Amino acid sequence: MPENEEKILVQTNVKDESLIEIRRNQIVSGAVKLFREKGFHRATTREIAKAAGFSIGTLYEYIRTKEDVLYLVSDNIYDQVFQRLSTISTSKGTLEELKLAIKQYFSLIDSMKDEFTIMYQETKSLPKDKQHYIFQKELEMVSLFEKIITNCVQSGELKIASKQEIYLAANLLVVQGQAWAFRKWALQKHFTIEEYTRAQTKMCLSGLLHFE
Amino acid sequence: MPENEEKILVQTNVKDESLIEIRRNQIVSGAVKLFREKGFHRATTREIAKAAGFSIGTLYEYIRTKEDVLYLVSDNIYDQVFQRLSTISTSKGTLEELKLAIKQYFSLIDSMKDEFTIMYQETKSLPKDKQHYIFQKELEMVSLFEKIITNCVQSGELKIASKQEIYLAANLLVVQGQAWAFRKWALQKHFTIEEYTRAQTKMCLSGLLHFE
Amino acid sequence: MPENEEKILVQTNVKDESLIEIRRNQIVSGAVKLFREKGFHRATTREIAKAAGFSIGTLYEYIRTKEDVLYLVSDNIYDQVFQRLSTISTSKGTLEELKLAIKQYFSLIDSMKDEFTIMYQETKSLPKDKQHYIFQKELEMVSLFEKIITNCVQSGELKIASKQEIYLAANLLVVQGQAWAFRKWALQKHFTIEEYTRAQTKMCLSGLLHFE
Amino acid sequence: MPENEEKILVQTNVKDESLIEIRRNQIVSGAVKLFREKGFHRATTREIAKAAGFSIGTLYEYIRTKEDVLYLVSDNIYDQVFQRLSTISTSKGTLEELKLAIKQYFSLIDSMKDEFTIMYQETKSLPKDKQHYIFQKELEMVSLFEKIITNCVQSGELKIASKQEIYLAANLLVVQGQAWAFRKWALQKHFTIEEYTRAQTKMCLSGLLHFE
DNA sequence: CATGAATGAGCCTTCATTCAT
DNA sequence: TATGAATGAAGGCTCATTCAT
Numbered sequence: 001m002p003e004n005e006e007k008i009l010v011q012t013n014v015k016d017e018s019l020i021e022i023r024r025n026q027i028v029s030g031a032v033k034l035f036r037e038k039g040f041h042r043a044t045t046r047e048i049a050k051a052a053g054f055s056i057g058t059l060y061e062y063i064r065t066k067e068d069v070l071y072l073v074s075d076n077i078y079d080q081v082f083q084r085l086s087t088i089s090t091s092k093g094t095l096e097e098l099k100l101a102i103k104q105y106f107s108l109i110d111s112m113k114d115e116f117t118i119m120y121q122e123t124k125s126l127p128k129d130k131q132h133y134i135f136q137k138e139l140e141m142v143s144l145f146e147k148i149i150t151n152c153v154q155s156g157e158l159k160i161a162s163k164q165e166i167y168l169a170a171n172l173l174v175v176q177g178q179a180w181a182f183r184k185w186a187l188q189k190h191f192t193i194e195e196y197t198r199a200q201t202k203m204c205l206s207g208l209l210h211f212e
Numbered sequence: 213m214p215e216n217e218e219k220i221l222v223q224t225n226v227k228d229e230s231l232i233e234i235r236r237n238q239i240v241s242g243a244v245k246l247f248r249e250k251g252f253h254r255a256t257t258r259e260i261a262k263a264a265g266f267s268i269g270t271l272y273e274y275i276r277t278k279e280d281v282l283y284l285v286s287d288n289i290y291d292q293v294f295q296r297l298s299t300i301s302t303s304k305g306t307l308e309e310l311k312l313a314i315k316q317y318f319s320l321i322d323s324m325k326d327e328f329t330i331m332y333q334e335t336k337s338l339p340k341d342k343q344h345y346i347f348q349k350e351l352e353m354v355s356l357f358e359k360i361i362t363n364c365v366q367s368g369e370l371k372i373a374s375k376q377e378i379y380l381a382a383n384l385l386v387v388q389g390q391a392w393a394f395r396k397w398a399l400q401k402h403f404t405i406e407e408y409t410r411a412q413t414k415m416c417l418s419g420l421l422h423f424e
Numbered sequence: 425m426p427e428n429e430e431k432i433l434v435q436t437n438v439k440d441e442s443l444i445e446i447r448r449n450q451i452v453s454g455a456v457k458l459f460r461e462k463g464f465h466r467a468t469t470r471e472i473a474k475a476a477g478f479s480i481g482t483l484y485e486y487i488r489t490k491e492d493v494l495y496l497v498s499d500n501i502y503d504q505v506f507q508r509l510s511t512i513s514t515s516k517g518t519l520e521e522l523k524l525a526i527k528q529y530f531s532l533i534d535s536m537k538d539e540f541t542i543m544y545q546e547t548k549s550l551p552k553d554k555q556h557y558i559f560q561k562e563l564e565m566v567s568l569f570e571k572i573i574t575n576c577v578q579s580g581e582l583k584i585a586s587k588q589e590i591y592l593a594a595n596l597l598v599v600q601g602q603a604w605a606f607r608k609w610a611l612q613k614h615f616t617i618e619e620y621t622r623a624q625t626k627m628c629l630s631g632l633l634h635f636e
Numbered sequence: 637m638p639e640n641e642e643k644i645l646v647q648t649n650v651k652d653e654s655l656i657e658i659r660r661n662q663i664v665s666g667a668v669k670l671f672r673e674k675g676f677h678r679a680t681t682r683e684i685a686k687a688a689g690f691s692i693g694t695l696y697e698y699i700r701t702k703e704d705v706l707y708l709v710s711d712n713i714y715d716q717v718f719q720r721l722s723t724i725s726t727s728k729g730t731l732e733e734l735k736l737a738i739k740q741y742f743s744l745i746d747s748m749k750d751e752f753t754i755m756y757q758e759t760k761s762l763p764k765d766k767q768h769y770i771f772q773k774e775l776e777m778v779s780l781f782e783k784i785i786t787n788c789v790q791s792g793e794l795k796i797a798s799k800q801e802i803y804l805a806a807n808l809l810v811v812q813g814q815a816w817a818f819r820k821w822a823l824q825k826h827f828t829i830e831e832y833t834r835a836q837t838k839m840c841l842s843g844l845l846h847f848e
Numbered sequence: 849c850a851t852g853a854a855t856g857a858g859c860c861t862t863c864a865t866t867c868a869t
Numbered sequence: 870t871a872t873g874a875a876t877g878a879a880g881g882c883t884c885a886t887t888c889a890t
Contacts, residue, residue, distance in 0.1 A: 014853065039336055041253040045881055057855045060882065121336050124251055135397055142398065167402060168411050172388060175395065179387050185347055186354065190379060199380050207419025226870070257864055269867085269872045278864065438874065463760055465677040469860060481876045484861065545760055548675055559821055566822065591826060592835050596812060599819065603811050609771050610778065614803055623804050630842065650849070681885055693851045693888085702885065 008133050010072060011064040023062050026052040028076045031069050036114040040070055040122045070122055071130045077115045078137040084108050090147045093155030095205065098148050102173060102201050109177045110193040116181035138174070145170035169204075176200055220345050222284060223276040235274045238264040240288045243281050248326040252282050252334040282334055283342045289327045290349040296320050302359045305367030307417065310360050314385060314413050317353075321389045322405040328393035350386070357382035381416075388412055432557050434496060435488040447486045450476040452500045455493050460538040464494055464546040494546055495554045501539045502561040508532050514571045517579030519629065522572050526597060526625050533601045534617040540605035562598070569594035593628075600624055644769050646708060647700040659698045662688040664712045667705050672750040676706050676758040706758055707766045713751045714773040720744050726783045729791030731841065734784050738809060738837050741777075745813045746829040752817035774810070781806035805840075812836055 014020055030051030034043045045066050049059035063069055085108065088101045109116055123134050149166050152158040160166055180187060180196055187196060226232055242263030246255045257278050261271040275281055297320065300313045321328055335346050361378050364370040392399060392408055399408060438444055454475030458467045469490050473483035487493055509532065512525045533540055547558050573590050576582040604611060604620055611620060650656055666687030670679045681702050685695035699705055721744065724737045745752055759770050785802050788794040816823060816832055823832060 016853080019853080041337070044879085055855050056882085057857095057884085058853075061853070064882095066881065121333055124333055125253075139398065164402060164407075165411055165415070168408075169415065171391070171395070171398060172412075172415070175387060175391050176384060179383070183383070183387065186351065186383060190376060195376075196380075199377055200384075203377070203381065203384070203419045205419075207415045207417075228870090231870085256862085267872050268865090269874095270870075272865070273870070276865095440874080443874080465761075468858085479876050480861085481863085481878095482874075485874070488861095490860065545757055548757055549677075563822065588826060588831075589835055589839070592832075593839060595815070595819070595822060596836075596839070599811065599815050600808060603807070607807070607811065610775065610807060614800060619800075620804075623801055624808075627801070627805065627808070652849090655849085680883085691851050692886090693853095694849075696886070697849070700886095 007075065008071070008130055010062075010068045013061045020062060023052070023054075023058070024072055025076075026054070027059065027062060027069060028073050031073050032114055032118065035070075035073065035118045035122065040118070040125050045069075067125065067127060067130070070126055071133075073115070074119050074123065074126070074130075074134050077112065077119055078134075080112065080115075081108060081137075081141065085141075085144060088144070088148075090144065091151060093151035093157060095152060095157050098152055099201055099205070101145065101148050102177075102204070103197055105173070106177050106180065106193065106197040106200070109180050113181045113184065116178055117184075120178060120182040141174050142167070142170045145173050169207075173204060176204070219287070220283070220342060222274075222280045225273045232274060235264070235266075235270075236284055238266070239271065239274065239281060240285050243285050244326055244330065247282075247285065247330045247334065252330070252337050257281075279337070279339060279342070282338055283345075285327070286331055286335065286338070286342075286346050289324065289331055290346075292324065292327075293320060293349075293353070297353075297356060300356070300360075302356060303363060305363035305369065307364060307369050310364055311413055311417070313357065313360050314389075314416075315409055317385070318389050318392065318405065318409040318412070321392050325393045325396065328390055329396075332390065332394045353386050354379070354382045357385050381419075385416060388416070431499065432495070432554055434486075434492045437485045444486060447476070447478075447482070448496055449500075450478070451483065451486060451493060452497050455497050456538055456542065459494075459497065459542045459546065464542070464549050469493075491549065491551060491554070495550055495557075497539070498543050498547065498550070498554075498558050501536065501543055502558075504536065504539075505532060505561075505565065509565075509568060512568070512572075514568065515575060517575035517581065519576060519581050522576055523625055523629070525569065525572050526601075526628070527621055529597070530601050530604065530617065530621040530624070533604050537605045537608065540602055541608075544602065544606045565598050566591070566594045569597050597628060600628070643711070644707070644766060646698075646704045649697045656698060659688070659690075659694070660708055661712075662690070663695065663698065663705060664709050667709050668750055668754065671706075671709065671754045671758065676754070676761050681705075703761065703763060703766070706762055707769075709751070710755055710759065710762070710766075710770050713748065713755055714770075716748065716751075717744060717773075717777065721777075721780060724780070724784075726780060727787060729787035729793065731788060731793050734788055735837055735841070737781065737784050738813075738840075739833055741781075741809070742813050742816065742829065742833040742836070745816050749817045749820065752814055753820075756814065756818045777810050778803070778806045781809050809840060812840070 012020055014023070027048065030053065031043070031048050034047055034051050037043075045059060046056050048066075048069055049056040052059060063072070085105065088104055089097055090101070119134070123131060126134065146166050149158060149160070149169055153160055153166070160169065180193065191199070224232055226235075239260065242265065243255070243260050246259055246263050249255075257271060258268050260278075260281055261268040264271060275284070297317065300316055301309055302313070331346070335343060338346065358378050361370060361381055365378065392405065403411070436444055438447070451472065454477065455467070455472050458471055458475050461467075469483060470480050472490075472493055473480045476483060487496070509529065512528055513521055514525070543558070547555060550558065570590050573582060573593055577590070604617065615623070648656055650659075663684065666689065667679070667684050670683055670687050673679075681695060682692050684702075684705055685692040688695060699708070721741065724740055725733055726737070755770070759767060762770065782802050785794060785805055789802065816829065827835070
């Protein structure tokens with residue numbers, strides 16, 4: 001996963017790098033639960049600190065503003081996403097590869113439902129620079145699917161012609177995956193994640209296959 | 213558009229029904245602008261009143277809590293949506309009918325981008341009962357497409373078998389339409405709404421057509 | 425008292441001008457007591473509100489920051505100063521006039537000891553623009569004495585030649601007056617304000633008279 | 637310089653006396669810069685430690701409270717003052733001696749402008765006992781001039797009669813010297829320190845000479 | 849002795865809501 | 870009905886101080 005974007009650093013007073021990582025992980029995992037329950041705005045910094053397992057003072061040793069917590073959460077999500085997607089092969093140019101990618105991506109989202117839902121609803125609460133950083137990450141995910149689909153086109157397994165259409169198809173897959181999280185009230189009553197994955201794969205592949 | 217859901221009433225001190233409607237329209241149109249710019253939480257009631265064109269005291273004559281404003285906005289959106297979608301024919305069972313419905317729905321979203329974006333991001337800020345009301349409205353929209361697709365299936369123009377798959381397809385259409393609003397940073401650089409509609413229609417119809 | 429300096433306005437949410445004046449007077453007189461006891465930094469906004477006789481929320485309807493309170497206090501001091509000094513005649517060019525001016529100025533300071541002490545100690549806590557405004561006011565007071573002394577020089581009652589020396593003399597008088605307030609621990613044990621005034625007048629006038 | 641006042645000791649955890657002195661000098665010189673820039677209250681202990689060149693933990697090995705730092709600074713100022721003024725001769729009873737004392741005192745203040753300004757503005761932030769200690773030091777400075785003037789009176793070079801008037805004159809000199817520091821915005825545009833010293837000496841001596 | 853991470857009381861400020869006019 | 874001044878709970882954040890290493 002090419003990451004040519006510089007990470008935006010969050011100010012800290014603490015020097016010990018490894019401690020920073022430990023504490024920020026505590027912050028993130030506490031915050032995810034909290035934001036999921038009450039949303040970013042209704043969660044107080046005191047609650048965030050408590051959920052992380054330490055005092056408000058300590059929280060602020062590792063961040064500078066409450067928004068930093070949201071950013072830390074978002075950034076952490078993408079770190080995990082790209083780590084887990086890094087095992088996906090993207091160069092074979094076979095439909096099997098595409099199906100596998102969809103499957104892995106959908107299962108990833110299922111296991112990070114809370115995180116994705118937060119991101120969908122709260123990204124707008126980030127300051128502009130951090131928002132852009134998140135959008136970049138989203139586009140990287142789109143790129144992943146673009147690449148796989150493009151390879152399938154080049155190998156003749158798919159017939160979509162224009163780059164635009166490939167871009168659209170990639171976006172569709174990314175969005176439909178995330179819909180599993182942000183639209184769970186509509187979907188999770190009717191499907192298990194496996195059913196959802198299977199049905200979406202079938203529908204999308206038919207679309208791509210017979211595209212003309 | 214069958215509305216078997218009771219509207220949830222917002223308490224008011226004012227008796228004059230027609231005045232209530234006038235004032236609430238003022239509230240909603242001011243609030244949409246405001247929420248779009250700063251989000252629901254960052255907009256203050258003072259600002260809402262100002263945007264509506266009257267004083268904070270008057271605002272509170274027509275609502276009981278700030279959340280009521282958000283609900284008023286959301287409810288208003290769906291009123292418009294169903295009013296504009298009510299002209300769609302849903303019973304012919306032809307692909308043309310489906311294509312037309314998609315076109316109308318997508319163009320509706322394009323003309324209400326701000327409103328849809330707000331709804332997507334802020335619904336979670338509503339109290340639970342109002343959230344459910346909104347979800348119902350969403351499901352009504354899904355139903356609309358389910359109906360059209362089901363008719364196509366029955367008339368033999370589409371071959372999707374299971375109800376589940378029809379439900380999924382309808383959801384996909386609803387979500388992809390809304391994606392035009394909530395994912396505008398990714399889509400509106402690459403497409404006009406016409407291009408987006410055409411490409412999505414093509415892709416989705418291929419998917420539905422050759423579904424097997 | 426020529427006031428060619430624009431007053432720096434303090435933001436308020438309240439529209440009723442006369443109410444603003446009433447409330448700000450409450451704020452100022454409460455704050456003077458408070459700042460005198462504990463200094464600006466140790467006084468909390470809650471205490472300021474309480475001393476003013478209303479709630480913290482109301483306080484913030486009439487100011488925007490805590491520093492505004494300090495500015496209001498300082499500004500109010502000079503308003504009173506110039507109002508009370510406006511009765512001083514400055515054009516006769518007699519030593520009597522000078523003596524009278526000193527007497528009035530010193531008695532003014534005595535009756536506003538607290539206010540002057542606060543100003544002396546806390547002006548540095550104001551933001552730069554407000555600090556400059558205060559310095560301007562100080563210089564206006566210096567100007568007052570410059571004018572009187574200059575007239576005495578022109579009428580031949582005093583023999584100081586250079587403008588620089590007149591400026592210095594005027595500053596000396598202004599400072600020695602204020603010393604009665606900020607150095608009270610050293611002076612008020614040994615003098616009443618009348619004694620202090622008489623002795624300072626005598627000493628300074630001898631200095632000015634025999635300046636050579 | 638008779639120091640019959642006991643120094644108020646600042647608690648420390650460290651035993652090594654010479655180390656204490658080294659560290660406290662570091663503290664003082666860092667703090668002077670800092671307090672001059674932002675004032676005592678806005679400077680944080682972290683910043684003080686950093687300016688001193690060591691960690692916050694170490695800072696607290698040498699002081700007990702933040703106020704101790706302010707006291708250390710103040711005390712240090714007077715140590716320097718009395719050290720430099722100790723070369724002044726106070727017993728000749730000549731006007732030359734008085735002029736020289738003024739000159740040395742004013743030049744001292746000029747070279748310690750920052751320190752004196754801090755003292756003037758922040759002494760009130762000290763706890764009462766330390767404030768009194770500082771006031772004593774101030775009075776010692778007054779005494780110095782009282783002594784010189786008294787000698788001049790006894791030797792017939794000056795004619796001021798009462799002790800009270802001598803006290804006042806001494807206070808005036810002390811204050812006018814310090815005014816060079818705390819009123820620099822009004823004086824340093826118009827005078828160099830030499831000009832200021834010359835003019836003040838001239839004016840004050842005329843005052844004292846012809847006092848009657 | 850030196851370090852710096854941890855603590856939490858407490859500060860300034862905001863803002864939804866009320867109510868007298 | 871309309872107004873807007875008043876309220877105070879609650880929130881984000883700071884920073885003096887401690888203490889284990």
